[in-house]
Amino acid sequence: MEECIPTRRHSRDYLVKFPEELLVDNLGNHMLFAAECLLAGTFLEVEEADGAQLRPQARNLLCSLEQVRTVLREQSLSQPSSYPEPVQAVLVQFDRLFAEFELSYVSSLVGVKSPEEIYRQQEIIVLFCETVERALRLGYLTQEMIDGYEPLLMFTIPRLAIISGLLIYPEGPLSLERSPEEMSQVFSPFYNLLKKISPQLLRSCPGTGLDATRGTHCWELRSRYSSTKDMLHTLFVCISGVADQLQTNFASDMRSILKTVFKIVASPAEPSEESSARQEKGANSCVADAPRMADCPLCSSPTEATGLRRAGTHHLPEWVPDSTCSQCSACRSPFTLLRRRHHCRSCGKIFCARCSPHAAALPHYGQQRPVRVCTHCYTTHLSPASRCARSQ
Structure with missing residues (x-):
């Protein structure tokens, strides 16, 4: 069709x-x-x-x-x-x-979303994006964490968004001036808990731009706790309770929201010199002329790289063991608990998620469905047909 x-x-x-x-x-x-x-x-x-x-x-x-x-x-x-x-x-x-x-x-x-609910979830996406932008400006997060899809952010962003929605953007999708029915179904079950969290947030920030009346009220509320540490601990537990229940009870919605947020706030892909050279000279001559990556087995043997693109070639690349690689083969960032290793199915080398974000079919290796490949192989060694055969 x-x-x-x-x-x-x-x-x-x-x-x-x-x-x-x-x-x-x-x-x-x-x-x-x-x-x-x-x-x-x-x-x-x-x-x-x-x-x-x-x-x-x-x-x-x-x-x-x-x-x-x-x-x-x-x-x-x-x-x-x-x-x-x-x-x-x-x-x-x-x-x-x-x-x-x-x-x-x-x-x-299943219950499908109404147009109103879709709009409310779009409001939440905007809130999450504004929260991330603010956190980046203040140094709470880094662009590298965003571009690397750090797993820790799946827990951090919702917690920061709850604070932003109640304290920084009180007229937004978490506005307590709305009734629970007017809020997104993602947050409406936590309406009463959010009403308890909001004054606790105000208690934690007297003297930070609040007017005198609200500042005095906050000091009175703050005096109910034995110490600032006790107050902040209670606030952390309440916010974490809402965020954890969001991940548990609305896992599908949260995945969709966070996926959209990452797409919006991630660094835009810049056209590489390799890609520009390929477009000017054509796909057939790109292998010999494209910039090479250190230790790339396909760059070291252009003849082999050309042969690999022929259908029916099943000589798989040498798979670099995890234990022998402590940093990304492209950007040289060290691997950590959060920055994970990813193998490129084209060259067999190990990269971080940021340097291997592409998916392409590799028919010369018998891979008809798109698999993970590094940016270097994607722009240098793969044919246009392979690059087009991506997941929908």
């Missing part, structure tokens, strides 16, 4: 409503299998009442699929690689019916 009716596809905007764990490569196959089960009277995942309502849609979808098969079979026998209007029409109809069934079926299995 992408080849035949790319501009007439039915909108898939509804996918943003789905939980992240459902957005897998085989979701389409699962939908067709579910439709066949429903038509046969089998209810594998849905309630019987829901299945009865979905059955007409399943019948229409499978009838349309059979029509597509018939038309494409006849067309392939008469005029292969040609898609006249009748063929396009049945594909457009099937695409529409498939999208309608997918939305209806998934909605019967």
Whole structure:
């Protein structure tokens, strides 16, 4: 359908409503299998009442699929690689019916987000991004941590965002002036706990720009604790309690929010000299002329690098043992508990996540699905076809 009716596809905007764990490569196959089960009277995942309502849609979808098969079979026998209007029409109809069934079926299995909830979660994404930007300015975080997708940030950012949402941006998505029903479903269950955290945050910051009345009130509240240490410990426990429950009870939403935040605040990719040289001289001559990386087995043997790109070559690169590499082969950053090792499937060397962010198919190694490769191999040694065969 992408080849035949790319501009007439039915909108898939509804996918943003789905939980992240459902957005897998085989979701389409699962939908067709579910439709066949429903038509046969089998209810594998849905309630019987829901299945009865979905059955007409399943019948229409499978009838349309059979029509597509018939038309494409006849067309392939008469005029292969040609898609006249009748063929396009049945594909457009099937695409529409498939999208309608997918939305209806998934909605019967899980709660999909309403447009209002999607907007509220977008507000949270903005809050998280503003929090990260502020933390970067103040030196609480570093851009290297962001670009390296440090696992520690999965715990740090939500905690900082709770503080920012209550203290720095009190009119934002964590505003306690809203009712719980007006907040995102991610934070609404913690409304009462957030109301307890907010005054504790104010107690911890008298004299930092608050007006005299609020400052006096904060000092009175602060006096209820035996010491500043005791007050800060209580505040830390409360904030951590909310953040930990977010990760537990709304894991899918938090993964989606944090993934978007990382995409927004990560450093933009800069075009490398290697990539520019390849574009000017063409993919066939890039291996010999591109800048080389120290100890790269493909750079040291351009003839071998050219041979590896030929289909059917399965001579795998030498896999560098973890124990022999203490720093990234590209940026030389030392590996730590948080900065993990990643092997490039093209050259076999070890890199940090920041220096091996690409995925590409390596048919010359028998890897038809995209696998991790380093930036050097991606821009220097891989063909355009391999670079295009990436995960959707």
